[in-house]
Amino acid sequence: MVKVCDEHIELAIDIMVDEEEIAPEINLLTEEEKLSTTCEYCQKNAIYVVANTYSDTTCG
Ligand SMILES: [Zn+2]
Numbered sequence: 914m915v916k917v918c919d920e921h922i923e924l925a926i927d928i929m930v931d932e933e934e935i936a937p938e939i940n941l942l943t944e945e946e947k948l949s950t951t952c953e954y955c956q957k958n959a960i961y962v963v964a965n966t967y968s969d970t971t972c973g
Contacts, residue, residue: 916942916959918952925953925963938966 917925922939929937940962942950950959 914962914964915953916950916962918955918957919960920957921952921954922961922963925961929963929965933965935966937963939963 915925915929926937926939942959942962947958947960951957952959
């Protein structure tokens with residue numbers, strides 16, 4: 914699972930698809946999370962969280 918800014922969302926998806934060979938799940942961070950989270954690939958605040966969908970820890 915990676916948290917990324919708007920510039921790196923496509924990069925994160927590309928890497929995830931390449932590694933997992935499935936489309937990842939993309940969610941928006943909350944306003945609070947945005948302020949406290951840095952992008953995986955640069956120093957900007959993260960906006961999205963990209964997760965692979967075969968995690969077996971489903972909540973709900
Ligand atoms: Zn970034």
